[in-house]
Amino acid sequence: MIRVELPPHLRVLAxxxxxxxxxxxxxxxxxxxxxxxxxxxxVLRGTIRDHGTLKRRDFMRFFACARDLSLESPDxxxxxxxxxxAEPFLVVGALAGG
Amino acid sequence: xARVRVLVGTRKGLFILTADGKRQTWxxxxxxxxxxxxxxxxxxxxxxxxxxVSQSTGWHGQIVQRSNDGGKTWETVDNKFAYxxxxxxxxxxxxxxxxxxFKRVWHFEPSLGDPDTVYAGVEDAALFKTxxxxxxxxxxxxxxTHRTGSQWTPGAGGLCLHTIIEDPQNPKxxxxxxxxxxxxxxxDGGKTWKTITKGLNSRYIPNPTAEIGHCVHRIALHPSNPDVVYxxxxxxxxxxxxxxxxxxxxxxxxxTDFGFVIDVHAHDPETVYVLPITSDEKHYVMDGKLRVYRxxxxxxEWQALTKGLPQKDCxxxxxxxxMSVDRLxxxxxxxxxxxxxxxxxxxxxNTWRAIVHDLPAVLSVEVQTLK
Numbered sequence: 001m002i003r004v005e006l007p008p009h010l011r012v013l014a015x016x017x018x019x020x021x022x023x024x025x026x027x028x029x030x031x032x033x034x035x036x037x038x039x040x041x042x043v044l045r046g047t048i049r050d051h052g053t054l055k056r057r058d059f060m061r062f063f064a065c066a067r068d069l070s071l072e073s074p075d076x077x078x079x080x081x082x083x084x085x086a087e088p089f090l091v092v093g094a095l096a097g098g
Numbered sequence: 099x100a101r102v103r104v105l106v107g108t109r110k111g112l113f114i115l116t117a118d119g120k121r122q123t124w125x126x127x128x129x130x131x132x133x134x135x136x137x138x139x140x141x142x143x144x145x146x147x148x149x150x151v152s153q154s155t156g157w158h159g160q161i162v163q164r165s166n167d168g169g170k171t172w173e174t175v176d177n178k179f180a181y182x183x184x185x186x187x188x189x190x191x192x193x194x195x196x197x198x199x200f201k202r203v204w205h206f207e208p209s210l211g212d213p214d215t216v217y218a219g220v221e222d223a224a225l226f227k228t229x230x231x232x233x234x235x236x237x238x239x240x241x242x243t244h245r246t247g248s249q250w251t252p253g254a255g256g257l258c259l260h261t262i263i264e265d266p267q268n269p270k271x272x273x274x275x276x277x278x279x280x281x282x283x284x285x286d287g288g289k290t291w292k293t294i295t296k297g298l299n300s301r302y303i304p305n306p307t308a309e310i311g312h313c314v315h316r317i318a319l320h321p322s323n324p325d326v327v328y329x330x331x332x333x334x335x336x337x338x339x340x341x342x343x344x345x346x347x348x349x350x351x352x353x354t355d356f357g358f359v360i361d362v363h364a365h366d367p368e369t370v371y372v373l374p375i376t377s378d379e380k381h382y383v384m385d386g387k388l389r390v391y392r393x394x395x396x397x398x399e400w401q402a403l404t405k406g407l408p409q410k411d412c413x414x415x416x417x418x419x420x421m422s423v424d425r426l427x428x429x430x431x432x433x434x435x436x437x438x439x440x441x442x443x444x445x446x447x448n449t450w451r452a453i454v455h456d457l458p459a460v461l462s463v464e465v466q467t468l469k
Contacts, residue, residue, distance in 0.1 A: 047158035093157040
């Protein structure tokens with residue numbers, strides 16, 4: 001199972017506590033993980049990726065294994081530790097600054 | 099006994115204020131959707147238990163909430179606002195063509211007759227409609243594809259469609275207002291639109307009497323006399339007696355005619371309220387005094403209403419959707435400030451008091467009169 005950690009607003013919206021566990025068939029990529037996440041929690045559609053284009057929203061970031069994966073291709077395989085469930089895939093709101 | 103429910107959208111959530119018909123003791127419920135910006139929340143005139151809420155953040159975009167029980171419980175409905183067809187372009191700040199991009203819902207206008215039918219005004223400026231209670235939204239693209247649409251240019255606050263009014267005597271007639279573009283009217287249910295800007299004079303655009311470019315902040319009408327429409331423009335308070343075909347300035351003796359809100363007394367179509375703001379570079383009230391102005395003559399002659407409002411050291415703003423009236427026998431008037439106060443008057447503006455003091459900055463105030 002893939003472990004996904006959501007930011008606080010999205011945990012409230014999806015009515016989940018802690019991490020979300022997802023089954024992903026085929027290659028484990030940012031796209032397939034988010035597809036599985038949105039299928040399990042339709043309320044999250046449009047909140048991480050734009051409707052239609054599925055482009056990452058500007059102020060959302062994807063981290064895993066101490067790396068920022070936000071700018072990588074959504075079809076690039078995620079680190080093996082994420083695919084094996086040893087490490088979570090983090091969906092993070094960008095810092096507001098100030 | 100009648101009751102009043104006030105829906106207050108703020109920068110950090112929705113608050114619901116309730117009172118009985120005396121409007122003396124208020125109960126504050128919230129925040130709902132804590133931490134999210136609530137640009138607007140409005141109940142259906144056809145079914146007051148049905149409420150629609152625009153919930154958004156810069157991080158997560160748009161969520162639409164709906165309640166069927168007056169705000170006790172909520173469900174999310176469709177948040178996909180897809181422009182009709184190939185969206186084409188409007189004009190960007192640098193004069194280049196820019197694709198239309200959905201950013202957020204500024205305003206929901208539930209239809210007068212059907213709780214499942216709602217209009218949504220969005221940024222980048224477009225009008226959407228649902229007829230299934232928010233399960234799906236369809237653009238009424240005749241507005242955005244108006245022959246002037248490609249020339250609409252956002253102001254500093256964005257290219258937002260913020261005001262929608264359904265003519266209570268003619269459901270095929272709608273009015274909309276768009277910041278930095280102008281005001282528009284349809285007489286065929288949204289298929290085709292005409293600009294209604296004749297008579298407007300805006301010194302901040304190259305041609306002050308141009309067809310588009312006027313920064314309309316808010317329009318309002320009284321249901322008994324819907325051809326008379328009032329407008330608070332960026333500068334100037336305006337009135338038309340022919341559904342927008344020609345506007346005349348009615349700023350009269352106002353200390354400044356810059357402002358955002360404008361509303362009409364529930365029972366007197368000639369009694370109008372505005373809340374003057376110093377200027378477009380100082381978005382706060384004049385001279386440290388929070389003053390509502392009321393005209394009982396449909397404009398031109400204005401009286402300051404100050405009893406119960408701070409008259410020194412006050413520097414708040416009152417945003418375009420943040421004033422509303424109830425429909426009790428003695429008309430109540432309500433407004434919310436960027437300082438987080440919601441003020442109410444139970445006597446048509448003669449006296450005021452803050453019914454809540456310390457909310458986040460208020461973005462919108464809508465009142466429901468409940469039987």
